[in-house]
Amino acid sequence: MTTPMVEAVQVHKSFGRVEVLRGIDLTVMPGEVACVIGPSGSGKSTFLRCINHLERIDAGAMRVDGELIGYREAGGRLHELRESEVARQRRDIGMVFQRFNLFPHKTAAENVMEAPRTVRREPRRAARERAMALLDRVGLSDKYDSYPAQLSGGQQQRVAIARALAMQPRLMLFDEPTSALDPELVGEVLDVMRGLAGEGMTMVVVTHEMGFAREVGDTLVFMDEGRIVEAGQPRDVLGNPQHERTQAFLSKVL
Amino acid sequence: MRHPGRWLAVAVLAVLAAMLVNTILTNDGFRWPVVGEYLFSGPVLNGLRNTLVLTVLSMAIGIVGGIGLAVMRLSPNPVLSSVSAVYIWLFRGTPLIAQLLFWNFLAALYPRLALGIPFGPEFISFDTNQLINQFAACLLGLGLNEAAYMAEIVRGGLQSVDDGQTEAAGALGMSRSQTLRRIVLPQAMRVIIPPTGNETISMLKTTSLVVVIGYFELLTSVQRIYSTNFQTIPLLIVAAAWYLALTSLLSIGQGFVERHYGRGTSRGPTGSRLFSRAPEQGTATG
Numbered sequence: 001m002t003t004p005m006v007e008a009v010q011v012h013k014s015f016g017r018v019e020v021l022r023g024i025d026l027t028v029m030p031g032e033v034a035c036v037i038g039p040s041g042s043g044k045s046t047f048l049r050c051i052n053h054l055e056r057i058d059a060g061a062m063r064v065d066g067e068l069i070g071y072r073e074a075g076g077r078l079h080e081l082r083e084s085e086v087a088r089q090r091r092d093i094g095m096v097f098q099r100f101n102l103f104p105h106k107t108a109a110e111n112v113m114e115a116p117r118t119v120r121r122e123p124r125r126a127a128r129e130r131a132m133a134l135l136d137r138v139g140l141s142d143k144y145d146s147y148p149a150q151l152s153g154g155q156q157q158r159v160a161i162a163r164a165l166a167m168q169p170r171l172m173l174f175d176e177p178t179s180a181l182d183p184e185l186v187g188e189v190l191d192v193m194r195g196l197a198g199e200g201m202t203m204v205v206v207t208h209e210m211g212f213a214r215e216v217g218d219t220l221v222f223m224d225e226g227r228i229v230e231a232g233q234p235r236d237v238l239g240n241p242q243h244e245r246t247q248a249f250l251s252k253v254l
Numbered sequence: 255m256r257h258p259g260r261w262l263a264v265a266v267l268a269v270l271a272a273m274l275v276n277t278i279l280t281n282d283g284f285r286w287p288v289v290g291e292y293l294f295s296g297p298v299l300n301g302l303r304n305t306l307v308l309t310v311l312s313m314a315i316g317i318v319g320g321i322g323l324a325v326m327r328l329s330p331n332p333v334l335s336s337v338s339a340v341y342i343w344l345f346r347g348t349p350l351i352a353q354l355l356f357w358n359f360l361a362a363l364y365p366r367l368a369l370g371i372p373f374g375p376e377f378i379s380f381d382t383n384q385l386i387n388q389f390a391a392c393l394l395g396l397g398l399n400e401a402a403y404m405a406e407i408v409r410g411g412l413q414s415v416d417d418g419q420t421e422a423a424g425a426l427g428m429s430r431s432q433t434l435r436r437i438v439l440p441q442a443m444r445v446i447i448p449p450t451g452n453e454t455i456s457m458l459k460t461t462s463l464v465v466v467i468g469y470f471e472l473l474t475s476v477q478r479i480y481s482t483n484f485q486t487i488p489l490l491i492v493a494a495a496w497y498l499a500l501t502s503l504l505s506i507g508q509g510f511v512e513r514h515y516g517r518g519t520s521r522g523p524t525g526s527r528l529f530s531r532a533p534e535q536g537t538a539t540g
Contacts, residue, residue, distance in 0.1 A: 054421055083429065087427045099418055103437055179501065
């Protein structure tokens, strides 16, 4: 039996007294694309951020490729990992943010080179060549030396994808990657993601793009109020939702 | 005339400027020959050298200490954060002159300073007065005081950087210190540099306080000269000329540093767009 790439077991998370995640169970196998949809405040972004320990979980367990994330088990209890160990785990998990979060003081190529240079200590020349290859792949061959402020939103998000890929992750997390984009720029980012999925990258995508979820997703997860209400093949969930909350949500967005 | 008020103001200012130039050239009290005689004289240049050395070293202590204190202040560890808060409170809350005197008279409190195991044996010990001479007391007083002010400036800069930057770096597997050095500090510099320029220019003149512990710099040297020859005004002009020259150099240097850290921002220095006459149209964003 293959190890799941992501395995969430009864994940709980509260911010103060507000319980945002109330027991999430999710398994994503290698090569799968899981899309997470749901109304705002449903906890979908928080769940995504728990996968690479940007948020610490309060109860349950999160495993990536069989390894417990953010904690280690000793004597039947969980102990939070040291910062350097969390950093090591995050190297294999790429993340793309809604608001790109490119480093504004670095050019596109420098953004992509940054983590290989500082974390992996790659030589400058090799890192630069790989950065250029990655930027070619996302269709930005003419933008190596442009600063983020000189790029459109769609171009910035593609640089952000290249930057995440530079660490050769086993898993890619996308947090509403097209929500901050002008409508005509959404397509170019989805194209890159579609290509990535086609190459067999395991992806967890929080999104509002139902078309993308239907076409590219292997699993569609509908979340509401910190719980997974419904999950299954995108065709089934979108075409024939079983739960009335899913029906209500989809009737508003489709 | 389209702007009568503006023309009237220009006329008034032109007359005032003419009067100023006239009095500077014709009033013998300025004694310009005396100014020329002392501008490059030995004692003045000695004082100038001390002013420069004290400013550079004190600001270096202040900036390095300020960064350390700011990072501590923002640390999730409550002990580090409180220590930094108490330091800033103490050093900003007491007069600099008192701090200079305190370091100078430290020997009255602790005649000997030693390195060793706390409450245990000592390895080496020093006579406090030998270890902390006047010059060292000046540096301690000016530098440690400056660190408290710089800490708040650096903290403001660090907090101005979007949290998304730290998250993006963290998600890439960069450590906290790598994120600070490579991502957050370089962006914070844009906010940190202008007030640091202010602090440096202010320090240039604040160094004159070292006279209270018997050390000397530019202003002290000049005072010593005019207290014997009574050419007060010309010698103050000598000091003012040097201070202005140094301030001009610093301003030029600040411009270069600001341009360096402004990389990647289409806006240039903060506020330049707000106050420019014809705003640039259509920058490539969005």
